Structures are given as structure tokens and as C-alpha cells.
Amino acid sequence: MKHVVAGIDIGGTTTTVGLVDATGHIHAKQTYHSGQITTLPDYLAQLRRVVTTLAHQHGAEIEAVGVGAPAANHRTGTIRASNLKWAYGIPFAEALAEDYHLPIALDNDANATAIGEMHFGAAQSYRDFILVTLGTGLGSGIVSNGEVIYGHDGLAGELGHICVDRNGRDCGCGRKGCLETYVSANGLKRTVFELLAHRTTPSPLRDVSYSALSARQVSEAAKAGDAIALEAFEQVGELLGLKLADAVAHTSPQAIILFGGLANAGRLLFEPTIRSLRKHQLFLYNPDLPILPSALPQADAAVLGAAAIAWQKIRKSDHVLL
Amino acid sequence: MKHVVAGIDIGGTTTTVGLVDATGHIHAKQTYHSGQITTLPDYLAQLRRVVTTLAHQHGAEIEAVGVGAPAANHRTGTIRASNLKWAYGIPFAEALAEDYHLPIALDNDANATAIGEMHFGAAQSYRDFILVTLGTGLGSGIVSNGEVIYGHDGLAGELGHICVDRNGRDCGCGRKGCLETYVSANGLKRTVFELLAHRTTPSPLRDVSYSALSARQVSEAAKAGDAIALEAFEQVGELLGLKLADAVAHTSPQAIILFGGLANAGRLLFEPTIRSLRKHQLFLYNPDLPILPSALPQADAAVLGAAAIAWQKIRKSDHVLL
Structure with missing residues (x-):
């Protein structure tokens, strides 16, 4: 089994999921339309289908989930983007944790990209x-x-x-x-x-x-x-x-x-x-x-950033267990 | 024995030493002229006389030394103030560590005051x-x-x-x-x-x-x-x-x-x-x-800041030992 994290880039009209290993290699990636969704359960159901299918197809075991989104807040686990109605004011990180029983990390685009550069790019x-x-x-x-x-x-x-x-x-x-x-x-x-x-x-x-x-x-x-x-x-x-x-x-x-x-x-x-x-x-x-x-390939930067915060989350959890 | 740190405020013309406990109480304080000193050994000898005498007179055991000074650098342990000739470019924190065999912390005035506010003041x-x-x-x-x-x-x-x-x-x-x-x-x-x-x-x-x-x-x-x-x-x-x-x-x-x-x-x-x-x-x-x-009494703020960075150093060392 390949050990990967799911790096999820949430935009106003599409969501992209990438399965990314600890070296920054993207084993699988899929972009789908999510702009029409209005409720959290619908968003989660669609996301789960994509994640599960990708993991199955590519023989990958997902160890953590990282999310990058506009106006996402790492401290509160919420996304306050006016064009993401299904997320506004909802504790999204918490909802993901209940759904996946995995370490969850969430951050805004710029912070996720910064951590992406630190793990896989110019920093x-x-x-x-x-x-x-x-x-x-x-x-x-x-x-x-x-x-x-x-x-x-x-x-x-x-x-x-x-x-x-x-x-x-x-x-x-x-x-x-x-x-x-x-x-x-x-x-x-x-x-x-x-x-x-x-x-x-x-x-x-x-x-x-x-x-x-x-x-x-x-x-x-x-x-x-x-x-x-x-x-x-x-x-x-x-x-x-x-x-x-x-x-x-x-x-x-x-x-x-x-x-x-x-x-x-x-x-x-x-x-x-x-x-x-x-x-x-x-x-x-x-x-x-x-x-x-930047040294991240621009088309993959958002997914790599989201994956990087997931890998960082895993490392920090390990550290606490020592 | 009272458990204290030595908080040392180094200025261009005078040095002030205070013996400060973990609650921010100053058990003893002395200011002396140090502006005429030109060499590190002279500075250290004078400082040691003052510190030893104060500790002896007040029955205090010194657990760490904190220094606040203009243009002091926490990372390098040096003081690069043009009016402190005995210190310029010399690894002062290292010299103190050899002299006292105690945890040593050194920082500039503003950072030391910030840590002082966090331990004993408005923060x-x-x-x-x-x-x-x-x-x-x-x-x-x-x-x-x-x-x-x-x-x-x-x-x-x-x-x-x-x-x-x-x-x-x-x-x-x-x-x-x-x-x-x-x-x-x-x-x-x-x-x-x-x-x-x-x-x-x-x-x-x-x-x-x-x-x-x-x-x-x-x-x-x-x-x-x-x-x-x-x-x-x-x-x-x-x-x-x-x-x-x-x-x-x-x-x-x-x-x-x-x-x-x-x-x-x-x-x-x-x-x-x-x-x-x-x-x-x-x-x-x-x-x-x-x-x-600020909630630090202005006359004692520099010594309390220097003491605070010493107490912080002790806590961090303890943390590493756990």
C-alpha cells in the first residue's frame, strides 16, 4: 500500500483531491464540480465518493486529510468564504474528523502554500x-x-x-x-x-x-x-x-x-x-x-499545499506521542 | 534559601542587578557605574562581586542569569552597542555561562520587557x-x-x-x-x-x-x-x-x-x-x-524583564528534561 494523505483544494466552483506521499509525489488527482452544492452533507458525500474511489484505484492508504480553501481558519476549523454556502460558519474540520477518523488539517490558501513550499518547494x-x-x-x-x-x-x-x-x-x-x-x-x-x-x-x-x-x-x-x-x-x-x-x-x-x-x-x-x-x-x-x-508547479500548488499541512499534522501528532 | 534569578540591566553608564523570585518580587537590587570599563574580564569581575555580595546578604540562591541590554542578540548571545566597548562582538552569554555555570539568557531591552510583561506585567x-x-x-x-x-x-x-x-x-x-x-x-x-x-x-x-x-x-x-x-x-x-x-x-x-x-x-x-x-x-x-x-513599575522594568527571560530559560530547560 502507498502511504499518502489527501490534499483537498476547495474553490468556488471546483474541488480538487490529490493523493500525495511524503515526498510530494502526487499519485492521483481529480478535479470535480462542487459549486452547485448547498449543504454540508451533500459536500461530504461527494467528497467521500471521490476520495474512496481514488484511494481504491491507486492502492493507497490515506493517513490524514488536509484542506486548503479561501478564508479557511486553521484555529477554528471553519471556512468563511461567501461563495461556499455549504461551509459558511460550520465547523468543517470537525465534520471531516467525524467522517474520516483521521488527523485533519485546514488552512487558507496562502498559509497552505507557505507550508507546501516548506515541505516540497522553495523553502x-x-x-x-x-x-x-x-x-x-x-x-x-x-x-x-x-x-x-x-x-x-x-x-x-x-x-x-x-x-x-x-x-x-x-x-x-x-x-x-x-x-x-x-x-x-x-x-x-x-x-x-x-x-x-x-x-x-x-x-x-x-x-x-x-x-x-x-x-x-x-x-x-x-x-x-x-x-x-x-x-x-x-x-x-x-x-x-x-x-x-x-x-x-x-x-x-x-x-x-x-x-x-x-x-x-x-x-x-x-x-x-x-x-x-x-x-x-x-x-x-x-x-x-x-x-x-515559488518552486511548486503552479497547477498542483494548491493540492501540494493542502497535502503539506496534512503531513505536518501527522508529524506533530507523532511528536506528541513520543 | 530564597530561590531567585539575577536580572541584569546593562546600560551605557550603569549596570543594575536585581535578585528576583518567580513571582516578580525583587529581593535585592543594586545599581553601579560600569561605563568606564573597557575589557570583558573587568566587567565580569565587577559584576561577580556585586552578584555574590547581594546573594550572600539576602540569603538567596541564584538559579539563572538574565541580561537585558541595547542591541543584545538572543540568537548569538552578543551585545553590539557602540557604547559598550567591553562587549562589542564578544560572545557575552557564553562568557557568563563559563563564569556562573547556570542557565544564561540574553536579549535586547524591548524583547526582555515584552517577556517581563508576559511574566509579571500587563501581558x-x-x-x-x-x-x-x-x-x-x-x-x-x-x-x-x-x-x-x-x-x-x-x-x-x-x-x-x-x-x-x-x-x-x-x-x-x-x-x-x-x-x-x-x-x-x-x-x-x-x-x-x-x-x-x-x-x-x-x-x-x-x-x-x-x-x-x-x-x-x-x-x-x-x-x-x-x-x-x-x-x-x-x-x-x-x-x-x-x-x-x-x-x-x-x-x-x-x-x-x-x-x-x-x-x-x-x-x-x-x-x-x-x-x-x-x-x-x-x-x-x-x-x-x-x-x-505597561504594568511593570518603570524603575524596575528593565531588571524585571531581564529576570523574566532567566525564569523562562529555566522553564524551558525543565521542559526539555521531562
């Missing part, structure tokens, strides 16, 4: 690092001394909502000028539109509407030498580096790892970010502090 | 909190899950050097616009001088030179209703609250504790700080997050 040699996820918004997982910093309520590590400018851009959280309104796929797009208004430079981006523009298009324009797109990446990197310098002054990490769609822009994002971090960092800290790309 | 019921020391500068100790966050190099928790304004006031660290150039006794004074230039309001503070002005004078002027002094406290509190909201987004503490000279200004500082924190905090977090004054 395998680090005990102190910060993971920043750059998707539509900006998420983060802060690891100190080998442990995610959860805070008393499980809500630590919300670097997307530190303040860049109190009078700045409207944020989905109801405030103004949060970091993610500048540094994220959406933030990049907003910066492009500010620059299109500010500059007179010609640019193919002038022919694209706000609704139609994607971060990938900005990235492609920048690679083709478009001045507006290049300046937008400069500004995004400058702000990210500035705020990472502040984050370093909080927890003094060995490295910072950038994950997600916007991080795939590579040098376009990394170069201005690193330049800005070096410029703004307090002299006490490592002047060569590494800023690294 | 006895907290495992997640941030201590901010407001003296000439701004120091901080961040506690997560009952442990100080040290970072990989022992240099975490430098909130005095997070950035308020990249083009702002000159900071002693060589950069511009660090938090402590605005929020500290010195920052308050700088704000007063900016306001004296900006406003035409009459104020007795117009008769005091920059060199002569103290934070206490500003505090007294504010209590007497002086508009410039009151506005200065408003601005300092507003910026402190804004940056504490960012700190909360990093580690989600249960409480924030303000310590030191400027914190003694009481309501003048606390009211605008709390108002600003409430305004700038992300909706996820406790809307009534307590901001509390």
Missing part, C-alpha cells in the same frame, strides 16, 4: 520566510521558526491589507490604499490605467478597455518594450519592495517567496521588487536577502 | 501581543504563541524602522521617514517644531530651543491646553495607530502594550492612537483590540 531549507501570493489580490503566509504565525484568532498574515496610502485606491475591504490595490494582478491593471491618464506616451494598451485588460496582456506589452507597461511593473515592484522591507522589520525572514499569476511575470516583477527591497531595508538585515519564485 | 493573560517601547526611539517585541519572534538572525521586531514616508525625516539608521522619527520622545519634539513653523498659533513652546525642549515639557504644555502640543500628540498617535494596524495584519495580536517615557503621557497619547488604530484596522480583526499601558 525546504528555511525556517523563517514569508510567502506572498500575487493573484487577483495579495495573500501572505508568514513562517517563523518553522511555524506559520497564526495570531490568536488564526487571522495573521494579511499583508494584502497593510496601508500604502490612506487616501489611495478603494479596496474591497472598505478602506483605501491597501497594498493589494497596488500590488496584485488587479493592482497592476489599475496602475496601467493611472499611467495611461498621466502620460502621453503611445501604447497599444490605450486600445483596451479596463474590463478587457488582463495582467497577462500588460506582461506581454512590457516584454514587447511598451513604456507604459514597463513603468507599471516598475511601480508595482517599487511598492512591493518597500512593504516587504517593513515586513522584514517585523519577522526578519531568511527569504521571501513570490507565488502566483503575477509572479510568473518573472524579471519584470522581480527586478524592481529586489531593487526596492535593497534600497528600503534597514542596514541590520541581510543585504542579499533572497527573493525567490 | 500575563496573553500569548499573542506586541510591546512597543517609546523612549528616545521606538523599540518593539513581538510575541506570537507565547514566544518572542526572533527571526533567523535574532533581529526581528524593529518596528521603529518601518517606513512612514520615504521622503520624510532623517533617521539615525541612514534612511528617511522611519516610524521612530515621528513616534518617540524625539519624534514628538520634531513634530512640535514642524507645527511651530506651520501654524501661527501662539504657544509657550515658541520660547524653547530645539536642544532645550523635552517630551515632558510638550506633555505638560498639552495638559495645560496648548494647541501646538495637543496637535503634536494627535499627529504622533495618528501615525502610531496607522502603523499598529499594519503590525496587526502581520501577527494578529490579542493586545498591544505601550511602554516607556512617552507612554507616560497617558490619554494624550493613548486616545489618538486608539482612535487611529480603530479607523485603520482591517475589519477582520477584533474591533476592540486593547491598547494597554
Whole structure:
């Protein structure tokens, strides 16, 4: 029998289950539609069918279950995502424990990815690092001394909502000028539109509407030498580096790892970010502090993160038994 | 025999030794001049005379030694303060261990005070909190899950050097616009001088030179209703609250504790700080997050902090032996 954990990535429309061994090898993976489900029993029944079938087909013994989901709280075991009605306010980790009689771990996407990097990715040699996820918004997982910093309520590590400018851009959280309104796929797009208004430079981006523009298009324009797109990446990197310098002054990490769609822009994002971090960092800290790309394959990162928190849970239980 | 630890507070001109029991009671305390000492053996010899005499006079058995000092590093056991020549770059904790054959703990002032608050002060019921020391500068100790966050190099928790304004006031660290150039006794004074230039309001503070002005004078002027002094406290509190909201987004503490000279200004500082924190905090977090004054008597806080890290060291050693 293969010894694996079930890494479960819950999204708004689909759920993905992966059977993952202790080395991070995915023995089986299945994605199915779960967006139409409205009650916990229905969600659990569908999940069990998939998990049982996968384990049977691949001769695997599941030793723990790990769940990554948006707005999941490691401390309370709940998921408070408005688009997951079957889960809202329900003690989901507890329900899984009753169903599977196995160690259960649950965490939000960013923290799960951070633990995934520590077990299987770019942070395998680090005990102190910060993971920043750059998707539509900006998420983060802060690891100190080998442990995610959860805070008393499980809500630590919300670097997307530190303040860049109190009078700045409207944020989905109801405030103004949060970091993610500048540094994220959406933030990049907003910066492009500010620059299109500010500059007179010609640019193919002038022919694209706000609704139609994607971060990938900005990235492609920048690679083709478009001045507006290049300046937008400069500004995004400058702000990210500035705020990472502040984050370093909080927890003094060995490295910072950038994950997600916007991080795939590579040098376009990394170069201005690193330049800005070096410029703004307090002299006490490592002047060569590494800023690294994620080393998890993007398509499997969520499942690997969920699996990593399950493996971590097993190791901690073993430790307690010693 | 009384079971105590030696809590040692090392400053630029004096050293204070206190014999402190596990409840925080100081059985004996002595302060002596140590500023003229230039070599480690001389420092150790003088310290040993004081410690031995105190223990003998008070019938106390010393079980561990804790040291609090500026720029002390818990991870390396060194003190890198430019005004402590006998210590610079020397493994001081190791030297103490050889001398005393006892558990030795060493940490910087802010971290030692944070642990002091946790053992004997305002943080006895907290495992997640941030201590901010407001003296000439701004120091901080961040506690997560009952442990100080040290970072990989022992240099975490430098909130005095997070950035308020990249083009702002000159900071002693060589950069511009660090938090402590605005929020500290010195920052308050700088704000007063900016306001004296900006406003035409009459104020007795117009008769005091920059060199002569103290934070206490500003505090007294504010209590007497002086508009410039009151506005200065408003601005300092507003910026402190804004940056504490960012700190909360990093580690989600249960409480924030303000310590030191400027914190003694009481309501003048606390009211605008709390108002600003409430305004700038992300909706996820406790809307009534307590901001509390230190509960350590100020004259003994340094010795109690040093003693607390020694008691913590003993408890951890015991734990390992179980």
C-alpha cells in the first residue's frame, strides 16, 4: 500500500483531491464540480465518493486529510468564504474528523502554500520566510521558526491589507490604499490605467478597455518594450519592495517567496521588487536577502499545499506521542 | 534559601542587578557605574562581586542569569552597542555561562520587557501581543504563541524602522521617514517644531530651543491646553495607530502594550492612537483590540524583564528534561 494523505483544494466552483506521499509525489488527482452544492452533507458525500474511489484505484492508504480553501481558519476549523454556502460558519474540520477518523488539517490558501513550499518547494531549507501570493489580490503566509504565525484568532498574515496610502485606491475591504490595490494582478491593471491618464506616451494598451485588460496582456506589452507597461511593473515592484522591507522589520525572514499569476511575470516583477527591497531595508538585515519564485508547479500548488499541512499534522501528532 | 534569578540591566553608564523570585518580587537590587570599563574580564569581575555580595546578604540562591541590554542578540548571545566597548562582538552569554555555570539568557531591552510583561506585567493573560517601547526611539517585541519572534538572525521586531514616508525625516539608521522619527520622545519634539513653523498659533513652546525642549515639557504644555502640543500628540498617535494596524495584519495580536517615557503621557497619547488604530484596522480583526499601558513599575522594568527571560530559560530547560 502507498502511504499518502489527501490534499483537498476547495474553490468556488471546483474541488480538487490529490493523493500525495511524503515526498510530494502526487499519485492521483481529480478535479470535480462542487459549486452547485448547498449543504454540508451533500459536500461530504461527494467528497467521500471521490476520495474512496481514488484511494481504491491507486492502492493507497490515506493517513490524514488536509484542506486548503479561501478564508479557511486553521484555529477554528471553519471556512468563511461567501461563495461556499455549504461551509459558511460550520465547523468543517470537525465534520471531516467525524467522517474520516483521521488527523485533519485546514488552512487558507496562502498559509497552505507557505507550508507546501516548506515541505516540497522553495523553502525546504528555511525556517523563517514569508510567502506572498500575487493573484487577483495579495495573500501572505508568514513562517517563523518553522511555524506559520497564526495570531490568536488564526487571522495573521494579511499583508494584502497593510496601508500604502490612506487616501489611495478603494479596496474591497472598505478602506483605501491597501497594498493589494497596488500590488496584485488587479493592482497592476489599475496602475496601467493611472499611467495611461498621466502620460502621453503611445501604447497599444490605450486600445483596451479596463474590463478587457488582463495582467497577462500588460506582461506581454512590457516584454514587447511598451513604456507604459514597463513603468507599471516598475511601480508595482517599487511598492512591493518597500512593504516587504517593513515586513522584514517585523519577522526578519531568511527569504521571501513570490507565488502566483503575477509572479510568473518573472524579471519584470522581480527586478524592481529586489531593487526596492535593497534600497528600503534597514542596514541590520541581510543585504542579499533572497527573493525567490515559488518552486511548486503552479497547477498542483494548491493540492501540494493542502497535502503539506496534512503531513505536518501527522508529524506533530507523532511528536506528541513520543 | 530564597530561590531567585539575577536580572541584569546593562546600560551605557550603569549596570543594575536585581535578585528576583518567580513571582516578580525583587529581593535585592543594586545599581553601579560600569561605563568606564573597557575589557570583558573587568566587567565580569565587577559584576561577580556585586552578584555574590547581594546573594550572600539576602540569603538567596541564584538559579539563572538574565541580561537585558541595547542591541543584545538572543540568537548569538552578543551585545553590539557602540557604547559598550567591553562587549562589542564578544560572545557575552557564553562568557557568563563559563563564569556562573547556570542557565544564561540574553536579549535586547524591548524583547526582555515584552517577556517581563508576559511574566509579571500587563501581558500575563496573553500569548499573542506586541510591546512597543517609546523612549528616545521606538523599540518593539513581538510575541506570537507565547514566544518572542526572533527571526533567523535574532533581529526581528524593529518596528521603529518601518517606513512612514520615504521622503520624510532623517533617521539615525541612514534612511528617511522611519516610524521612530515621528513616534518617540524625539519624534514628538520634531513634530512640535514642524507645527511651530506651520501654524501661527501662539504657544509657550515658541520660547524653547530645539536642544532645550523635552517630551515632558510638550506633555505638560498639552495638559495645560496648548494647541501646538495637543496637535503634536494627535499627529504622533495618528501615525502610531496607522502603523499598529499594519503590525496587526502581520501577527494578529490579542493586545498591544505601550511602554516607556512617552507612554507616560497617558490619554494624550493613548486616545489618538486608539482612535487611529480603530479607523485603520482591517475589519477582520477584533474591533476592540486593547491598547494597554505597561504594568511593570518603570524603575524596575528593565531588571524585571531581564529576570523574566532567566525564569523562562529555566522553564524551558525543565521542559526539555521531562
